[in-house]
Amino acid sequence: MKIKYLGLLLAGTLGLNSCSMVGDIDDIKPYYKMEGDNVVYNLESAESVLRGVYKSWRAFNVSSFRLYMSILSGTAVSKGGGLTGGQEFVTNSIQANNVALANIYQGSYLTINTANNLIKLMERGDAKGAPEKRVKEIIAECKIQRALAHFQLLRHFGYFFDLSSPYGIVLRSTPFSGTETAPRATVQQSYDFILADLNDAIANAPQNNELHYYVTKATAKSLKAKVLLHMGNYGEAETTAKEAIDDAERNGYQLEGSFQTIFTNGYDSPEALFATYTEGSMEVASDQIARTTYSEFTKRMADMLVGKNSDGDLNTGDGYDQRFYLMFNPALAGAQGNGKHPYSTNGTGKHNTQMLLRLGEIYFIHAEAAARNGHYDTARHSFQTMASRASYPADYATGIGNNVLLAAIFQHKVLELFAENGEDWFDFVRYYQAKNIAINAIKSTIKSDSQLVLPLPQTALAGNNQLQQNPL
16 A cells, blocks of 8 residues: 555654755744644554654655765766755855755754654553554664664764764754754764664564565664664674675565666665655655766766776667666656656656665675675675676676775766765765775865865754864
């Protein structure tokens, strides 16, 4: 059955589709409050509120931001009027008053707070008559989404690449009204909080769900592998990623046979570990992906990986990596912008979804972690799985030397996940911090380490006098 977002919802979800929430922190206080204290009274009402948590990922403030990070890295460029506040991302000179920063910051904490409200009500037993197992599952589903939102904030606004840094994020484990002030946690404390949520979810989340716009144990374990990779804990990241892949495939997840069908299937894709539900006239996410296209950097990479020294043919795919071709072939992209955006925004049926986490990414995480651990044959196995789907020869990975394997994994992952969740930017930062690439290897406007972390938005600083801005 498709989700129909009716019934009892959190008050915080009512304004989520507005284009901006910028303003004084007191002005947004109502968005952080539960509508009454008796919103949950049985299992049906709890499920309805849970759908409100899921719905928050479709909010404009959250779903529109994924493209800004690819513009930041230089793998994408804006077109057709660009994105609000996007020029500062083009030049890597983002200011604290940038409207997009305020949107993603506030939107992420809205997700956290809607989850926290429901956790509180479930833990105190408001869902009368609900089976204990389902109560634990609902709490676990909320914790996965709370962990993902905190992780999103940490990667955007914290020094996520330095475990010794004091510049983590404000952690929220209980409902808040928007007026409470709190200092930033350290980066290590931030990761510990995220991992605690995911470990609890691995123990208690639903084992599987054929509806991939819901999260499960496989989602939690896969996200844990991703978090461990960002922490630089490559040993555990490799082990956890392999367990996540095996668990996912035992429980109904699998790689799509074609790169293109990931996005035409959308939230119905068996590859989706967590995707936004988007169908009908009201249940849509941001379509700003249509406002971007590839950069020269991305096009050169698509040439290089197939051994070409000149531009390929986008009409036939000759001379380009298949993933690049399937995104930008004019017959496939059409007016929608690219192949990851296959549906019209004006239709009443299925719409373009946001892949918040998918199985293909976990294969790349496993490959990178294994390569960093010196387990090159293991790394090649996962890497080859992804290369084979992109129509590379069956022995492609075996021909890549150990000394350049990491670079190849990075390049393929960029083309695989381009313009989805900013993974190209975060990978660039990680590879730079690990001294694998130079700071301006991808984009010449990146000249100092201070440009690697977004500034905290001015609205957040104005509303929380305990916040300390990132070093400039």
